[in-house]
Amino acid sequence: MRTVIPQGFRLAVSTAGFKRSDRPDLALAVSDAPAAAAGVFTSNLFRAAPVQVGQEMLRESKSARAVVINTGQANACTGQQGLADCRRARELTAAAVGLRPEDILPASTGVIGVRLNMEAWGRGMSGLDDALGKAGLEEFAAAIMTTDAFPKYAGEVLEIPDGKVVLAGVAKGAGMICPNMATMLSLVLCDAAVDPAVWQAMFARVADATFNRATVDGDTSTNDTLYGLANGASGIRVDNPADCGRLEAALTRILSDLAYKLVQDGEGATKVMRIRVTGARHDKDAELAARAVGHSQLVKTAMYGKDANWGRIVCALGRSGAVFEPERARVSVCGLEIFSHEQPASRDYDALLREPLQKRDIELDISLGDGPGRYILLASDLTHEYVTINADYRS
């Protein structure tokens, strides 16, 4: 698909040479007018230089004109030098396209602990201004990939009473595979005018409901960043509660789509588990249960082996820390209940599930009782390829 770019935004990609490859590794998105800027960042105590600079910028101003992203070097765990390099890179970018450094939000992804290659950054600047407007979303998404197998982007034209608003988003990440690739980055562009505080709050909520509910290996990187720019170029202002709700719903659809793609493209992944926990005491317990299952090496390898291994799921639930009555727990795989009353189903579920378990998408529905707590987690499986990629990546 070719997703339309929201009005008033121009994209450019450039081959700076941060990576040995000769494919584009620097991407720039510029808004013709100041845009309401939102940012959601990693919760890791170790924050990459661009994360620190981006957070600092958004504390000072809720407005920005551009986002610049490089791949190949994460500029994480690089100390004060890393912060200086990040600021310098911003200045070079501003000079190249006629903006002020404080207009540009930075993000980096790639190898951790390595200094940003400023010489490469300089090369990336040449011709960047002319390139603006020539790149599409797919090219932009491709230019920020690390070990990603495919570019990840999604968009939507949202119709509200006042007219049409366009939303488009990109993301990269093939697992929280910090530190060789400092993981998840995402950018969403929107041509509606939105109050910055509303926009920021919306991103925080939606990130929690989408990206924060996707896991490959449970490792949260030092660079995770989600930016959102809303520039109002459509001439449409989203301010009343109904329209804000519609915009948040559209944003949720886009980030859900991107979060799914992240898990689908998880390192070595062959499956996407949708773990739905209901009936817990509260949402926190439901999350504990879902994460215990989604992070269990035993459940992940069983899924890879196309094995409806209820026992491993039950074992993970029992040690998850969630409080529930074992005799009330129920587990369904691909819509078929295979465990209840502390015992496996009597029917031959292995035969019944042979076909469904061949599919990429596996639904795990878990009920812990009749409480109000619920949570949904997307998780990949654990494969030989995952071990190969992560045991051998530096050799």
Next chain:
Amino acid sequence: MRTVIPQGFRLAVSTAGFKRSDRPDLALAVSDAPAAAAGVFTSNLFRAAPVQVGQEMLRESKSARAVVINTGQANACTGQQGLADCRRARELTAAAVGLRPEDILPASTGVIGVRLNMEAWGRGMSGLDDALGKAGLEEFAAAIMTTDAFPKYAGEVLEIPDGKVVLAGVAKGAGMICPNMATMLSLVLCDAAVDPAVWQAMFARVADATFNRATVDGDTSTNDTLYGLANGASGIRVDNPADCGRLEAALTRILSDLAYKLVQDGEGATKVMRIRVTGARHDKDAELAARAVGHSQLVKTAMYGKDANWGRIVCALGRSGAVFEPERARVSVCGLEIFSHEQPASRDYDALLREPLQKRDIELDISLGDGPGRYILLASDLTHEYVTINADYRS
């Protein structure tokens, strides 16, 4: 090594046929006199039938004469039928060797969700009485193995002022690989006389300091059980604080030895990481940090790849939930500091660590600051073989 059996205990093994193999799969340890009995059990909400029966017995009495263990079937997630089977198995055993059912502590390991094969149990009883006293510790340890690659046992002759006391322990487990093998079981025999309450408290403390600090894949099974019998056959009573301290120290050495062997024999494991966290705010934070590192798929695969991947360790620490100042964190691998002040060491640690990382035992020393909190965790690596074993075990 051939470890001596404490006085007043007789061991027997028998081939009942719970498993297809024709090797012994039932083991019985009998004390000539009533012994102080201690038990530590799984924290999983789903408790196997023998765990429930064993806990019930130890609530009623702190004394026992025997422990019977079968492998092949865990008798977990088998409902009321499982409890009835477990009690019946105890009766059959009591009849076979002239004991009362309430004298016998049960334990099972093997496939979860499958009914205990009572016919096989019956076969296992024939000749059991004559066999008593003929089995050594190694045979006993071998008879309770599941996917274990080797039998695990350890012993010690403890000299205290009043004389010699013998301690001997066995354990099985090749990873918390519930549910196909419902994991860790251990039994310790001692010929000293110990007050049951003191004995139980000692086991709770030592289990927390040893088995509870070993992890293969972070999954706690439904059957984990540790039993301890002290029968006083040596004629020596351990009651004063000094002797109790000596006994607890000896017990700690034995269970540490067995815990190490569990991790060494972890499914597909090639490494044993000793993760030592110091300088945390408190022990709980140190444990959070150690477990985040020891359970990180990225750290585990890096160790498998003989890769001194400080970044993955740092990333895990940063997301562990432990509260610390990133700039004060220090990481050493095999005694070489490779990360501090939020940056990697400048020296060529990859070259320096190439040799040390070939070894099976890998020391990871992590300092989070100057707090009093500390924790040590033993963890295995994550290998292709682990994935093969756990993705294919039912096919």
